[in-house]
């Protein structure tokens with residue numbers, strides 16, 4: 276199933292590379308990726324991937340383990356497609 | 368107080384109670400070396416940066432403290448890579464500080480510029496590029512905290528040369544270890560309930576086994592595990608990384624399990640109805656075919672890292688968090704429960720032990736006998752056993768009697784040949800009161816054996832036992848079993864290891880018989896200088912048991 280994952284990351288240049296690295300290394304194909312700098316301190320990233328529920332849970336754990344990830348959550352209900360929706364950042 | 372970046376790094380290392388660092392200088396970290404000139408920190412110059420990284424790792428594994436290594440930019444930094452990857456795979460806390468070209472030269476393929484952040488991203492727990500002097504001190508503090516907390520691991524800090532030279536205000540901090548708030552984790556809501564569920568499952572088990580891994584190194588976890596095993600009287604098996612976590616001579620202990628595990632240990636796991644896994648990640652070396660491993664079993668998995676559960680083997684009951692805390696809770700829960708009778712299970716285990724008993728001959732010098740001899744002759748002494756990678760490592764894991772989790776140092780996850788000599792140096796520095804004995808192959812010794820020079824310079828009394836089979840033994844064994852004995856590039860010419868040791872300034876002896884080995888080992892134990900024993904064994908000797916590839920772990924090639 277297609278899932279949308281929303282990640283808030285501390286804004287360091289390395290952060291996005293580290294995050295994308297998790298997808299590649301653990302074998303998840305990124306279908307779309309959208310990144311916005313909300314404030315100077317944080318960036319918000321919305322990624323869609325297709326995987327089963329178990330793989331999704333594993334992915335969330337791997338992302339959460341990254342030191343510069345502030346929050347990670349499944350946003351399937353709020354976001355149907357990352358390509359068309361850029362949510363505003365409320366509070367990190 | 369106004370300080371330069373380099374001076375700040377030194378101050379921060381002192382805050383963390385660092386008294387020794389392993390490293391190698393160069394252009395980009397020259398300012399740091401200048402600051403080290405009169406700093407009260409011992410710097411050990413290794414022969415190669417890989418040696419510095421492995422030494423820091425060996426230091427960390429033997430002491431539980433964070434090991435520190437430094438290197439210059441470019442080739443210095445890339446030479447650390449194997450060492451960092453080794454530490455990462457085995458969850459060892461190391462902080463690496465690399466020099467980098469000045470920020471003004473960034474991105475221009477400047478001399479000795481390598482994107483070390485990019486290179487080390489997948490092999491570090493975290494890494495930092497410091498681009499602003501005002502962030503330097505806090506970054507170093509964070510790096511130590513990240514390396515040592517939770518599931519430990521290596522952290523790299525890349526510091527450009529101009530940041531090392533810049534001056535800024537420095538505010539001292541007391542050792543912040545543990546003070547930087549860890550990332551908020553949603554604590555398992557039902558900790559107590561889950562523990563009780565685990566206790567219930569074990570209580571109802573007929574044939575349970577406890578599987579311990581490298582996570583047992585954390586704190587005093589091993590004491591709780593011993594208590595639990597003794598209360599329940601259940602058998603305990605260990606992964607390569609978990610050796611030493613359970614006393615080798617304990618009646619509940621069945622030894623190593625996995626690819627080259629003891630047959631009794633592997634049969635016990637195969638026939639078990641419940642596996643209580645403590646601080647282990649069910650690697651493919653432990654499970655062989657993971658789709659068959661857990662059939663018909665209930666798995667209880669305790670680990671500090673949530674990404675490790677349900678990764679290779681699905682678990683029915685999962686407790687995430689500090690292992691010592693989890694085991695304390697389990698021990699408390701078992702206190703007021705009636706004991707369960709596992710005597711039928713123990714009878715089966717005893718029959719395997721009888722069937723699979725092997726006595727090693729002393730007619731020709733062989734590695735299993737060497738391991739048993741060394742253990743037998745160091746009883747009551749505190750010895751750190753270090754290995755390299757290959758057949759000798761498996762013989763050591765099977766036959767040495769290791770008594771404490773930090774007395775066993777071996778590259779498990781990455782299986783890095785060349786780890787042994789520098790890791791033994793790091794361990795001997797960390798634990799001057801213990802004796803460090805390294806077991807290494809003739810192939811692996813050649814990879815980093817030049818670090819013997821480092822050991823001699825530092826007057827370290829390490830004992831190096833080269834198991835010389837004139838072969839890349841483990842590769843040759845695979846070729847024998849699976850390549851129709853076509854020994855492509857696995858037979859080695861002989862080499863005068865004793866002569867090499869002498870030239871480096873070490874003492875050396877060569878043993879062709881068990882009598883010669885006994886006398887050499889006795890001499891080595893008396894020696895205050897590094898001592899190399901070249902133990903010549905037959906090229907044909909094989910590591911047994913060996914699980915058939917892709918088969919359940921109780922099916923053996925031999």
Ligand SMILES: Cc1ncc(C[n+]2csc(CCOP(=O)(O)OP(=O)(O)O)c2C)c(N)n1
Nearest residue numbers: 757758759784808809810811838839840841
């Ligand atoms: C850096 C590195 N290169 C290659 C290997 C693959 N490898 C595993 S064991 C082994 C043979 C080791 O030979 P030796 O050091 O003589 O030890 P022995 O197996 O003979 O005890 C090799 C080449 C490895 N583990 N690490």
